[in-house]
Amino acid sequence: MLVRGVCLAEKKTKIDIFKNVLVPKHEILSEEEKTNLLEKLNISKEQLPKILSNDPAVKAIGAKSGDIVKIVRKSPVAGEYNYYRLVV
Amino acid sequence: MSHIKSIKFGLLSPAMIKKMASVEITVPELYDSDGFPIDNGLCDLRLGVIDPGMRCKVCGGTIGQCLGHFGYMELVKPVVNPLYGKVIFNILRTICRKCSRLLVDEDEVKKSGLKGAYKKAAKTCKYCGEKQKDISFEKPTTYFEGRRKITPEDIRERLEKITDRDAELLKIKGGRPEWMILTVLPIPPVTIRPSITLETGGRSEDDLTHKLVDVVRINERLKKNIELGAPDFIILDIWELLQYHVSTLIDNEIANIPPARHRSGRALKTLVQRLEKKEGRFRGNLTGKRVNFAARAVISPDTRISLNEVGVPLCVAKELTVPEMVNKINIGKMRDYVLNGENYPGANYVIKPDGTKKKVTEENKKEIAKELDIGYIVERHLVDGDITMFNRQPSLHRMSMMAHRARITPWRTFTLNLTATIPYNADFDGDEMNLHVPQDEEARTEAEMLMLVQNNIRSPRYGLPIIACKHDHISGSYLLTKEKKIDKKDVAQLLLNAFGPEFVMNNISEMGPCSGKEIFSLLLPEGLNIEFRSATCMGCNKCQKEKCPYDAYVVIKNGRLLKGVIDENALGEKKGKLLNRIEKQFGPDVAGKFLDSVSKLVLEFLTKKGFSISISDCDISKHAENMLNRAKEKTDETNKQTKKHKEDWEKIIIRAGNEIVNKCGEIVKNDIKENNIIVMVKSGARGSYVTVTQTSGVIGQKVLAGKLMKRGYTNRTTSHFVRGNLDMESHGFIKSNYKNGLSPIEFFFDAASSRENLMDKSLQTKHSGYMERRLINALQDLKVESDFTVRDSRHIIVQFVPGEDGIDPAKSDGGSINMEILE
Numbered sequence: 001m002l003v004r005g006v007c008l009a010e011k012k013t014k015i016d017i018f019k020n021v022l023v024p025k026h027e028i029l030s031e032e033e034k035t036n037l038l039e040k041l042n043i044s045k046e047q048l049p050k051i052l053s054n055d056p057a058v059k060a061i062g063a064k065s066g067d068i069v070k071i072v073r074k075s076p077v078a079g080e081y082n083y084y085r086l087v088v
Numbered sequence: 089m090s091h092i093k094s095i096k097f098g099l100l101s102p103a104m105i106k107k108m109a110s111v112e113i114t115v116p117e118l119y120d121s122d123g124f125p126i127d128n129g130l131c132d133l134r135l136g137v138i139d140p141g142m143r144c145k146v147c148g149g150t151i152g153q154c155l156g157h158f159g160y161m162e163l164v165k166p167v168v169n170p171l172y173g174k175v176i177f178n179i180l181r182t183i184c185r186k187c188s189r190l191l192v193d194e195d196e197v198k199k200s201g202l203k204g205a206y207k208k209a210a211k212t213c214k215y216c217g218e219k220q221k222d223i224s225f226e227k228p229t230t231y232f233e234g235r236r237k238i239t240p241e242d243i244r245e246r247l248e249k250i251t252d253r254d255a256e257l258l259k260i261k262g263g264r265p266e267w268m269i270l271t272v273l274p275i276p277p278v279t280i281r282p283s284i285t286l287e288t289g290g291r292s293e294d295d296l297t298h299k300l301v302d303v304v305r306i307n308e309r310l311k312k313n314i315e316l317g318a319p320d321f322i323i324l325d326i327w328e329l330l331q332y333h334v335s336t337l338i339d340n341e342i343a344n345i346p347p348a349r350h351r352s353g354r355a356l357k358t359l360v361q362r363l364e365k366k367e368g369r370f371r372g373n374l375t376g377k378r379v380n381f382a383a384r385a386v387i388s389p390d391t392r393i394s395l396n397e398v399g400v401p402l403c404v405a406k407e408l409t410v411p412e413m414v415n416k417i418n419i420g421k422m423r424d425y426v427l428n429g430e431n432y433p434g435a436n437y438v439i440k441p442d443g444t445k446k447k448v449t450e451e452n453k454k455e456i457a458k459e460l461d462i463g464y465i466v467e468r469h470l471v472d473g474d475i476t477m478f479n480r481q482p483s484l485h486r487m488s489m490m491a492h493r494a495r496i497t498p499w500r501t502f503t504l505n506l507t508a509t510i511p512y513n514a515d516f517d518g519d520e521m522n523l524h525v526p527q528d529e530e531a532r533t534e535a536e537m538l539m540l541v542q543n544n545i546r547s548p549r550y551g552l553p554i555i556a557c558k559h560d561h562i563s564g565s566y567l568l569t570k571e572k573k574i575d576k577k578d579v580a581q582l583l584l585n586a587f588g589p590e591f592v593m594n595n596i597s598e599m600g601p602c603s604g605k606e607i608f609s610l611l612l613p614e615g616l617n618i619e620f621r622s623a624t625c626m627g628c629n630k631c632q633k634e635k636c637p638y639d640a641y642v643v644i645k646n647g648r649l650l651k652g653v654i655d656e657n658a659l660g661e662k663k664g665k666l667l668n669r670i671e672k673q674f675g676p677d678v679a680g681k682f683l684d685s686v687s688k689l690v691l692e693f694l695t696k697k698g699f700s701i702s703i704s705d706c707d708i709s710k711h712a713e714n715m716l717n718r719a720k721e722k723t724d725e726t727n728k729q730t731k732k733h734k735e736d737w738e739k740i741i742i743r744a745g746n747e748i749v750n751k752c753g754e755i756v757k758n759d760i761k762e763n764n765i766i767v768m769v770k771s772g773a774r775g776s777y778v779t780v781t782q783t784s785g786v787i788g789q790k791v792l793a794g795k796l797m798k799r800g801y802t803n804r805t806t807s808h809f810v811r812g813n814l815d816m817e818s819h820g821f822i823k824s825n826y827k828n829g830l831s832p833i834e835f836f837f838d839a840a841s842s843r844e845n846l847m848d849k850s851l852q853t854k855h856s857g858y859m860e861r862r863l864i865n866a867l868q869d870l871k872v873e874s875d876f877t878v879r880d881s882r883h884i885i886v887q888f889v890p891g892e893d894g895i896d897p898a899k900s901d902g903g904s905i906n907m908e909i910l911e
């Protein structure tokens with residue numbers, strides 16, 4: 001598996017990582033959504049969980065440092081669960 | 089006193105060591121002939137005070153005020169700090185032997201760091217053109233260049249020449265690299281290595297002092313030899329000895345060098361040993377401390393006390409005290425405690441408003457009682473009803489420590505209700521438990537509200553009762569609720585024994601001869617409606633519900649048990665549907681009382697009725713015996729088959745084994761009539777049909793490492809078989825049962841597999857214990873904040889909704905919320 005991944009990367013072939021069942025949906029919050037979220041939680045954005053800007057999913061959706069990504073995870077107990085992470 | 093603002097970890101420079109020091113140590117002797125500390129010795133008075141009444145020569149403080157002062161010792165020849173052996177090795181082979189510049193590209197150092205960069209080291213230096221030699225390392229402190237040894241002096245010279253920028257690239261932080269070679273040794277203050285005065289008047293020194301004496305002595309010897317111009321090989325020998333002593337001073341458990349020993353032969357405890365491991369400074373003194381107001385004793389069962397109580401021996405109650413502030417209301421009571429003195433219930437100490445503490449004795453108790461006034465604090469004996477915390481190790485979940493109310497007993501063990509043994513995982517084969525007494529109102533309130541046993545009936549692990557009925561409770565309630573008719577006299581006697589005269593008087597009017605179900609109904613709260621299948625359910629194809637021919641369908645209407653028997657599915661841990669519902673619908677108060685009264689009633693009933701088992705309870709009829717033998721004849725048939733199909737003989741044996749066991753199980757189950765063993769099995773109190781089958785039917789296939797028995801001699805399991813034998817009997821199938829006994833070979837197979845299970849179990853507990861520790865350390869600061877987010881100690885969000893669904897499993901119904909019973 002790993003060997004194949006390296007080969008594809010060398011050939012500059014794009015793979016859609018979101019097609020993999022284990023990768024949850026990531027999306028960038030708009031400015032408005034961002035302020036709404038922080039207001040709702042009554043926190044500064046540094047108090048959000050972090051995600052590295054070189055995370056494959058972050059790169060794939062083109063999020064930049066300072067953005068907040070919303071991650072919609074499948075949860076065995078809650079069906080769907082929204083998680084928010086600050087790109088650093 | 090100055091306050092610590094920050095802590096920096098790094099290397100001490102020789103200059104800093106001297107600056108910190110108050111005295112130079114040069115003399116290996118400790119005391120002169122008068123027993124007075126020698127100046128410049130290891131007990132020099134300038135290193136701090138350890139004797140009461142003395143004053144420090146440096147700061148003038150007394151024993152508690154002066155924390156001690158460091159000294160220093162100039163090492164005649166430098167030595168390697170053994171803790172940095174590997175680091176020094178890596179540096180040496182990454183830098184030039186002549187000019188100390190890097191032998192690798194900057195980028196390479198940045199990429200692979202100090203640990204990996206040496207692999208790309210150039211053979212010739214690009215700065216000075218020096219040809220490099222091979223460097224090898226002999227643990228812990230010896231370095232070779234080719235065949236020649238590099239002395240610490242040479243190493244230090246090389247390290248000194250490293251530029252600050254190169255050092256930074258090599259990620260050497262907290263000081264210059266040459267400080268890893270010691271030239272000056274800091275001498276710790278005497279306060280961290282106090283000597284003990286023995287009864288004989290002699291002094292016994294600390295391990296660290298012993299070791300330091302060695303270092304000073306060798307250092308002085310080296311100095312003298314150099315001054316005298318001794319030959320090189322002697323100097324080198326002593327130098328090496330100095331290295332050994334400094335190494336063992338820092339760490340006495342270094343591989344490849346013998347640990348320094350005490351005269352008695354015990355290895356010395358030096359610096360690293362003071363900090364390391366479970367008893368070390370970090371885990372033993374900082375993370376975990378010993379506490380006062382605690383007791384430990386063997387535990388015993390007590391069926392008559394509440395699950396919220398713990399029986400505390402009188403002798404323990406007289407040692408453990410509760411501080412109580414004297415006020416207008418309680419002053420009389422407090423005075424009585426003081427007047428009782430050491431006679432229970434009395435008091436041990438009285439604290440005056442100015443903070444002075446006085447022991448209450450037989451002589452001064454009257455005086456203190458007279459003096460007692462509002463604002464005084466009386467440390468009174470533990471009395472009935474005091475909140476205590478009870479704990480059994482290993483503390484694997486939060487129910488391993490719960491709050492109990494004290495109940496003072498004349499015995500010598502702690503006693504607890506049997507329903508509380510499940511969360512503690514306690515039994516009474518010698519188990520010991522710990523008891524703590526909270527010392528202030530806040531702690532007591534918190535313990536009572538969060539930790540009281542009845543508030544922990546529901547486990548946060550699976551959302552179902554973990555404090556529940558067990559063993560005799562289950563078989564007892566099964567037998568009671570099965571009883572069709574009990575005489576009025578017996579009913580009255582039973583209730584009198586279980587609940588006392590008042591309860592009987594309150595209920596006697598409506599009491600005639602009645603069924604066990606009616607008696608059990610007395611304990612059920614009004615308004616309870618529930619239906620479920622009991623553990624005795626036969627699993628019929630079509631359940632006839634309340635018309636169940638086996639009385640296995642429980643119907644409770646408005647707190648009256650109308651149909652069915654009460655067993656594991658009603659009261660047991662995790663499975664107890666009745667207990668679960670009572671806790672959910674009526675709360676912990678009612679559930680706690682319910683558990684208390686069920687266990688009292690049922691055990692009283694069982695005691696009266698008598699409940700015992702014997703081996704004859706496993707007897708089976710002649711007819712069944714014959715059927716078993718016929719079933720076992722299948723082994724012969726299988727042995728013929730394995731000879732034919734040699735490729736999958738294993739599969740054939742496993743399938744045949746299962747078939748035989750199932751068949752025999754069926755035969756045994758159908759043959760044995762309901763006796764006490766079967767009562768236990770059916771009600772879920774203890775045992776299973778598997779164990780009954782193994783006792784009177786067949787034991788079955790034994791496995792080792794998940795496979796049939798195959799190890800042993802060449803091509804056979806034991807020497808009793810022909811090589812290549814593929815019979816079931818030679819690969820761990822046991823035809824006998826425990827009642828009739830095993831053949832020697834069968835016994836061997838049984839023991840082999842039992843041994844494997846035992847080993848697995850003891851190895852597993854070690855693993856899971858460490859995993860638990862790591863998990864607790866990682867998660868201990870996480871907390872659900874008032875805004876319903878989970879955050880760590882920096883207030884950074886970890887979860888936006890606790891557990892993703894926002895359900896507290898300890899308040900759920902099996903992990904979710906049961907909408908049906910929500911009003």
Ligand SMILES: [Mg+2]
Pocket residue numbers: 514515516517518519
């Ligand atoms: Mg035990």
Ligand SMILES: [Zn+2]
Pocket residue numbers: 136137144145146147148149154155156157
């Ligand atoms: Zn001092």
Ligand SMILES: [Zn+2]
Pocket residue numbers: 184185186187188189213214215216217218
């Ligand atoms: Zn060079």
Ligand SMILES: [Zn+2]
Pocket residue numbers: 621625626627628631632633636640641
């Ligand atoms: Zn049924």
